[in-house]
Amino acid sequence: MEPVIFAVAVLVAGLIMASGVWVATVLIANVARVKRPTVSQAQGRAAEQAGL
């Protein structure tokens, strides 16, 4: 019983850390990618919103 409790404690701690690493990876990718839209992209989006 005791080793099982210990293993569960380590497993859940590991799962939490893995979640943090996953989100950090996606965040870094997004931070590297985020940039202002170009004029043509902005015009395209405006046309899309206007239903053209």
Next chain:
Amino acid sequence: MALSVILIAGYVAVLAFVAVRARAAREYAEFSLARRALPLALIFGSLCAAYIGPGFSIGFVGKGFHSGLLFLCVGLAYSVQNILVGVFIAPRLRSLSDCHTLGDAIGHKYNRTCQILAGIISVGLCAGFAAIMAKAAAIVLHEVFGLPMGFTVVLIVLITSVYTTFGGLQASVMTDALQFSLFTILMPVIFLFILIWRIDDSAGTLARELTAATSVGFRSTSPVQIVGLIAAFLLGETLIPPYANRALASRTTSASRNSFILAGLFSAIWFTVMIALGIVARPLVAAGTHEDHVLLTLVKTTMPEAGYMLLPVALISVTMSSLDSLLNAGAVSFTQDIVKPFAMVSDRASLLCGRLATVAIAALAATAAMAVPQIITGLLICYTIWAPAILPVAVLGLWLKKPRPLAGILSMMTGATVALSLQFVWPHATEVPAILLALVAALAAYLVGHFLGGPMEGK
């Protein structure tokens, strides 16, 4: 002390870098919903960072210390709630493509009056929650660095409101993701370090203390109290404005659904580690320690100085990520649900209104923070008002084919009135939890309104 200042300064610098990279919102759609372009991982991280506040970290460690697994059982109600929202509510909410807030969705399903009522409740609740978060973060800074409470409240609210005011939801979500990554790595490291290196016979001690604390917890809590706690955790935070905004801002319907389901599963393992931290603290921290001080005392007595100095970083992350979400959600709700129904507002004016509302709610929260008596008490008051006032209207509105406006108005007014009365006018009127009584009253009022009222005009 110098090390802690360097760590905090480094943390603020990274936070500022991410906020700047998220860039200032240039349109209202960007400020309110980040153009509905957020991927699953960021929505998931931001959701978890928003709900893990001081209550779900410092509070749960204290509960684990005093009552063992009791609060894990209670906390699982919260996990179930998130999964249910993911399966049944979030996809329906996300499919309302022209809605910016939960109040907007209610207005879409009922009428403008319902939207304004939902907006008033949403803004009030966000300000209340924000005041509690500001107070919690200020307590951490006050206890670790000895700074005056008033100064720490202003400092925390000022830093958070700057990036939320300019960056809107995009900045809020991206900084939340950073903060989530920080505390999800730091807190398990602290737990494993103490478990493996600071406790003799760690597995045996964990098992013994777990059994002892849990039996004390169940003996000292009545079944009615347990039912009340489960009800508060199951319903109290369901679809509060920051979560609803994240459901609406996700890139796709499936991202919206899956982020809530994953956040529910994550909450179960997070609660397990926080409760386990409280249990491993039992042989190391004096038995009479106040539950809000167990985590700080544990880390101070067991970790090397560098480790102890990481704790304020983790705890400030925990609270700031909740605070920024609440400021943004309150501001968007004010603009969308209270201002826009009365006037045709241009996109530029909406963006300005959202920014000014962020500053106003931040100022209100900073002022009210000084009057917050206890963190958990404040949270329970907010839960008790939110669930009866909004949940029946929101959930039934999303599922019924033709919801009636009268039902929405009666339910929100009855739920809010009964909850406020039981909280402030007759707090000892009954042993039944106020949240359940107010919810039953709101549902009854909804039924009456549904059968007496006509359908929405123009539908």
